[in-house]
Amino acid sequence: METLTDLADRMVAEVHTPATTSTQPSRKHEPKSSPTKKEQSSTAAAAREKYLDWDDVQEDGLPACSFCDSLRRYRALVPRDHDDFGRLLPCPVCGTLAVRKRLRELYRKKRDRIEEFSLLCGEAADQTFDTFDLRRDEGDDTIPVRIAYAKAKAFAEDPHDFLVLHGSRGTGKSHLAAAIANKVKDSTEELPPLVLFFVVPEFLEMLRTGYDEGDYQELLDLSKSVDLLILDDLGAESETSWAHEKLFQVINRRYINHLPTVVATNCRLSELPPRIYSRLADDRNTVVSITAPDYRQRERNPGEVI
Numbered sequence: 001m002e003t004l005t006d007l008a009d010r011m012v013a014e015v016h017t018p019a020t021t022s023t024q025p026s027r028k029h030e031p032k033s034s035p036t037k038k039e040q041s042s043t044a045a046a047a048r049e050k051y052l053d054w055d056d057v058q059e060d061g062l063p064a065c066s067f068c069d070s071l072r073r074y075r076a077l078v079p080r081d082h083d084d085f086g087r088l089l090p091c092p093v094c095g096t097l098a099v100r101k102r103l104r105e106l107y108r109k110k111r112d113r114i115e116e117f118s119l120l121c122g123e124a125a126d127q128t129f130d131t132f133d134l135r136r137d138e139g140d141d142t143i144p145v146r147i148a149y150a151k152a153k154a155f156a157e158d159p160h161d162f163l164v165l166h167g168s169r170g171t172g173k174s175h176l177a178a179a180i181a182n183k184v185k186d187s188t189e190e191l192p193p194l195v196l197f198f199v200v201p202e203f204l205e206m207l208r209t210g211y212d213e214g215d216y217q218e219l220l221d222l223s224k225s226v227d228l229l230i231l232d233d234l235g236a237e238s239e240t241s242w243a244h245e246k247l248f249q250v251i252n253r254r255y256i257n258h259l260p261t262v263v264a265t266n267c268r269l270s271e272l273p274p275r276i277y278s279r280l281a282d283d284r285n286t287v288v289s290i291t292a293p294d295y296r297q298r299e300r301n302p303g304e305v306i
Contacts, residue, residue, distance in 0.1 A: 051065050052097075053066070062191075063094070067093045068091035071091070073088040075088055076089055100227060103222060104191070104194050110215060110222070113213065113219070117203065118198060120197045124197060125182070129179045133172070141293055144171070145172055145290060148173075152288075162255070162261045162262070163261075163262045163285070164280050164285055164288065165288050166264070167291050167292075168290070171291070172290070173264040173266075177230050177264050180228075184227075184260075196223060196228070200235075200237045201238070204237055204238075220249070224254060228262070234247070234264065234265040234272065235271065235272060248275050252275070252279060
């Protein structure tokens with residue numbers, strides 16, 4: 001019989017080896033014939049490779065697209081009684097790149113403001129999966145740490161929906177979140193994904209100062225739409241209706257649009273505001289509970305497991 005230790009070690013080994021089958025969580029609320037997010041992502045990538053020519057960059061800064069003749073719009077072939085008949089629709093091949101480019105332009109415009117509050121400009125910039133301590137020497141007490149590592153690395157390889165890391169302090173949640181951010185933002189794509197990484201109280205402070213700086217709505221819209229948003233230490237914010245409302249607006253928009261989002265919290269999910277809890281705990285998300293000794297206490301007491 002496979003022990004928990006064996007299971008954790010196998011999961012870690014699997015994320016170091018190219019998978020032959022999807023690790024996508026089951027979609028309980030979708031018909032079996034519906035493509036998974038991973039399958040949709042794979043199809044989109046194939047379409048971009050077929051139709052986009054990065055050697056022929058157009059005036060808008062995007063590659064030539066043979067699907068829409070680089071118009072970034074196309075007219076769908078639908079019956080006359082269809083709602084989209086005669087309408088110009090966003091190109092399904094290069095449209096996502098256009099959105100990404102617009103978000104990157106907004107980010108560059110607000111870079112100084114964002115980096116004042118962003119975690120990716122500090123210690124987190126050097127935290128990767130390679131530097132993560134799997135804590136094998138501590139035995140069964142740290143099995144959840146290794147399982148969380150495997151789940152986080154799988155998410156970084158194929159970001160979709162939400163990854164929620166919750167549990168006690170000092171179990172590596174923030175390091176895993178940073179490792180995901182660094183893995184995704186260092187993508188070899190021609191136009192890499194845009195990643196924002198905040199501690200929740202700092203994120204809310206950035207929005208709050210936006211009222212005085214005149215860029216509140218721009219920062220809020222960017223947070224709702226960025227390719228990958230990481231919110232660390234959810235639950236550490238002040239318990240105010242404004243804070244809960246802003247967090248719900250961002251989380252709910254990303255939940256509705258299936259945008260990749262990582263949330264780390266020391267709280268039990270049931271302790272979070274009900275509307276936020278219901279979005280995070282949805283079956284389509286990957287929720288990982290990490291219970292293990294605090295590694296910071298271990299460092300203060302070498303040789304002793306606390």
